[in-house]
Amino acid sequence: MGKKLSEMTLEELWQLFPIYLTEHQLCWQRWYSEEEGILRKALPATAGISHIGSTAIPSIWAKPIVDILVEIPKESHLLDYKASIINAGYICMSQSENRLSFNKGYTEHGFAERVFHLHLRYAGDNDELYFRDFLIEFPETAKEYEKLKLSLWKEYEHNRDAYTNAKTEVVKKYTTQAKKKYGNRY
Template sequence: MGKKLSQMNLEELWQLFPIFLTEHEECWKDWYHEEETALKGILPSDRIKRISHIGSTAIKAIWAKPIIDILVEVSESYNLQEFKEPLSEAGYIGMAESEKSISFNKGYTENGFAERVYHLHLRMEGDHDELYFRDYLNEYPAIAAEYEALKLRLWKQYEHNRDDYTESKAAFVKDQTRRAKLDFGNRYED
C-alpha cells in the first residue's frame, strides 16, 4: 500500500496530481449542479449568500482542467469554521485556510484523481472576483480564446507545479477581472 495523501510532500502530490487540460465537456455543468444540490442539503441555507460555478469549467468552450471549482459565499455574520465539519463529512478535505477563506478539495485519492474532482472555495460574501472573470470571458469569446491559449502554452511547462502555473496566469486574470468590473459595474453586489 502506498502513502496516504497526508504523508506526501508537495512534489509527490504534484506528481500524483499533474495539471492536465481537456476540451470543454458539457457534463461539467451537470456535475456542478449535482454538487450544488448536495451542498444545499448539508450547509445551512440561512448562512449561505450564494453558491456559484467558477473557474475554467464554467467558461464556455475552452480547454480546462476537469476540476469543478465552486465558490460558496457565507453571510457576513457567520464564522467560516462552522462549515468545516459538514464539508468534511461530505468528503471535502481542507487544504488552505485564512481568516476570510477556506479551500477544500474532493476527489483526490492515493491513486490519483477520482472521476469527479471539486475545489470548493468557502469565503465571506463579497469575495467573488471569479464571477466577474467567468462572465467576462463568457461574454467575450475572443478573450476566452486568449486565456485558453495562455493555459495551453503553460500546461506542459508547469505540469507538475501548480503554484507556478497559477502564478503565470495571474496577470491576465487580474487584468480581465479589472475590465469586467468596469464593464459590469456592481453586478454581484446585492
C-alpha cells in the first residue's frame, strides 16, 4: 500500500496529480448540477453556489476539475460549514481567516472520474464569477485565455502553483474589465 495523500510532499502530489487539459466536456455541467444538489442538502443556508473555472466556460479546453464557489452570508462563520463539507466527501486543503478550500476526487492512485474543487468564501468574494461571465460573453477572449493555458500546460504539468501564477496577470486583466462592464452584478 502506498502513502496516504496526507503523507505526501507537494512534489509527490504534483506527480500523482499532473495538470492536463482536455476539450470541453458536456458532462461537466451535469457533474456541477449533481454536486450542487448534494451541497444544497448538506449545507446550511448559503448566499450562493456557483460553477466557476474553465469547466463553466463552453468551448474552451480545461483541466477536468469542476470548480464550485460557495458563498456564505457575511454574518456566518466559515468553520460552521467545514464539517458539513467534509461529510459530503471533501478534504480541506487550505484554510485562512476568509477562505477555505476543499478537494474531492483525489485518491492515492490519482484522480477519480469526477474531481471537484470547492471554494468557501463570504458573499461578495467572487471575482471568479465576473471572469467566468466575461469569457462566456466574449468567446474570442475565452479562446485567447485557452491559448495561454495550452501554452503553459506542458511547462508546468507538475507544478500547479506555477501554472496558476503564470495565468494571474491575464485573469486579473479580464476580471477588472468584467467588473467595469457588469458593475455590481454580484
